[in-house]
Amino acid sequence: MALAGSRFGSSKLPITRFAINLNFQILWHASNIFIFVWFFLKYHQGDEWFYLRQILGPYLALARAPAAVLNFNCCLVLLPVCRNLLVGLRYVFGCSRRIKALFDHNIKMHKKCAYMIVLMTFVHLLAHLFNVKLLTESHLSSDPLIQTLNKLDDPYLNPIRSSDVDLIVSVFVLFGGWTGVVITVALIIIITAATETIRRSFFEIFWYCHHLFVIFYAFLLIHGLKKQIRGQTNLDEHNPQNCSLVPLEWDNSVECPRPMFAGSDPGTWKWVIGPVALYFFERIIRLSRSFNPTQVVKVIFHPSRVIEIQMHRQRWCFGQNKNEVGEYIFLNCRELALFEWHPFTLTSAPEEDFLSVHIRSAGDWTNNLYDLFTKRLESGDITNAPRLAIDGPFGAASQDVFDYEVSICVGAGIGITPFGSLLKSVYYKKANGIPMKLEKIYLIWICPTYNSFEWFSDLVAKLTQKLESINELDVLDLRIYLSRGWDDKFARVKDESELDPVTGLRQKTNYGRPDWSKLFSEFSKTHNGRTNGVFVCGPKVISTQLRENCMQFTDGSTKFVFNKENF
Incomplete structure (x- = not known):
């Protein structure tokens, strides 16, 4: 199973790395807010959209502003999964470790953009449902201005030409309506299949459903092709603020001639053409x-x-x-x-x-x-x-394990996998006399059941023997916890055996779950005054507990830096 890193910070993290991560997050959130506000005000206050607002009210701006944020995030969401592009940026430009960490957290950014896409799609969809309802019902209005606007034919303002259709039919009559439905359905399937339960248990479903992004982007590109959201084009001849007061005189007035309307050219392609091209190149490489x-x-x-x-x-x-x-x-x-x-x-x-x-x-x-x-x-x-x-x-977050004098590595179940590579690398560095900052590794392995991970105990057994042969066994402190499949009688047997009856290792298995407060208290006293790296790969509940303990036991010169892997 693969891992894609993500690091969660707190105010107690090393300031440089925290500042980079924080500034990046602030930039992304600020960009979304700016785009939303800019386009909301454009459609809510602009004279070009004055007459359309008379029919749609605030729902015009509430539909267009999320659409702009949607375009922005549809541009960004593909970039984090252009993995070869990220590798190129890492190695061609020789980025620092702190900048590389942003690249290694690509899946976290991919998910953030996806969440924003879902949110903005939901707002955009609701606003347009109200818009379609208002456009349909406007044919029944007694307001002279609304009646006149609906009678305009060439060019028209209201894309729904009759009131004799219900809301659902109106949605599917409009080109933007039925393409929007296709986009929404594709997005729902993609997001549903990407939930943690399906992704872990039915990876093939996740994999194939995720490729519905092709349909999503294809229909997104043609969504606005019919230009059915129309703004006024002759503002220099027709001032809507004044002329809206005399709609019945438009055909006979020099000062207020008939307003002309046209839809804007589709702009989504300008947002997504670059990332789509990069992702297409990524797939060609693959x-x-x-x-x-x-x-x-x-x-x-x-x-x-x-x-x-x-x-x-x-x-x-x-x-x-x-x-x-x-x-x-x-x-x-x-x-x-x-x-x-x-x-x-x-x-x-x-x-x-x-x-x-x-x-x-x-x-x-x-x-x-x-x-x-x-x-x-x-x-x-x-x-x-x-x-x-x-x-x-x-890349993944566990690459940073060598940046600390003390690293505490926690793997739950299959989450132990990335630390196999780490243990081997530590041995080779020690055996070849390669200097490294890392002095001590605490490997905490939480097994729900042992049977599926015998291979890892074999790996650890061989590595401990090798480390012992070069007098470097002290670099590794292994703590094993078996959370299920044991009883008190079985637990007593292990105390009577030289080797652990479960793993066959000298390190005895602990039965039950770790007491994190007790462990962190021990680490804090043993490594007082140091910056300790904490790396975890496992369920969210364990990650949350570890993060809380990192913050709790970070005090003065003793720091615990929390790093999380998602798998």
Whole structure:
């Protein structure tokens, strides 16, 4: 399973990084507010829209302002998922670690823009439903001005030419109405399939539904093609503030000739053409990689249907041929699905000459992949292994683990995966005498059940032996918590054994959930006066508890910097 980083700050975070993140968030929110207010005032006060406001009232501005914010965020939402573009910016321009952190939080920004798109679509939709209702009912108005405006034919102001239709029919009669319905339905499906439950349990549904963005953008581009929102074009000849008082004299007045109306040219394409082109280029890169699969050099079948796949390390674009700890890649197996790309965290260290992932059979695609490898490798000939294509690697927040003297890494369930790469890298740095700022790692592993993660205990066992062989075992403090599947009798057995009966490690398993206050109190006393990095990959409830403890135990010169991975 892949990870995409996000870091949540507080006023107690290091000032530079906090300032960069805060300023970026302020800029985005301020831009949305500015665009909304600008376009609201334009349609609410502009003389060009005076006559349309006589029919629609404030709902004209309430529809157009969200549309502008919608365009802005539809422009931005694609950029964070242009991952190769972000890799290029990171490595071509040599950004600092703090700036790179913004790129590594791409999914967080993608979600923020998506939430704003949903909100603005909802407001835009409601306002236009009122607009359609008002346009339809205006044919029954007794106001001379409204009657005159509705009778205008060439050019017209009211796109609904009759009152003999109901609201639903009116929506689908208008080109902007039925295309808006298609856009909204596509968005609802995309957002629903992107919920955490569906994304984790039914990734294929999430993957394919997310590609409805093609329909979303296609209909967004043509949504305003018929120019059905019309403004006045002859303001120099016809002053609406004065002439609206004498609508019955328009045809016979020199001072107040008939007002002329026209719709504005569609402007959405100006907002989205650049990001769409970049994303199209991104997909071309991914498609080209699907036809250039990497070589599988080793496959290890672990218990509980976990498969470890080691692949030849390739040189990617921008000269990037070395990954960092905690990064993730997308894998494609053309034999299973030509267009499906699935994200997985790298468990290999940057110092190793191969890339490796550990894949647990937890869905249709992963189960099929496991079965395919099992069938192909029955003879033991690695050349028979299925060919896999790689897109990536891409960054994650855990890359910053080496920026601290003390790092506290918390992994819950499958969230332990990114720390496998970290532990390996620490060993290689220690073994090769490479100086590093990191002096101590606390690895807190919370297992709901142990069976699915035997592979990680094997990895830890081998690494602890290697660290012990070079007298560097003190760098790692492993704490394991088994939250389910045990009883008091089983817990007593572990105290009587030299090795833990669950993991086979020297570090004994704790039964139950961690007492975070107790742990942070210990860390605060042991590492008083230091800035400690806290990295968590797991459910939201654990992240919330850790963030609260980071803030609570940050005091004076002792700081706990909270970093979160989303998976």
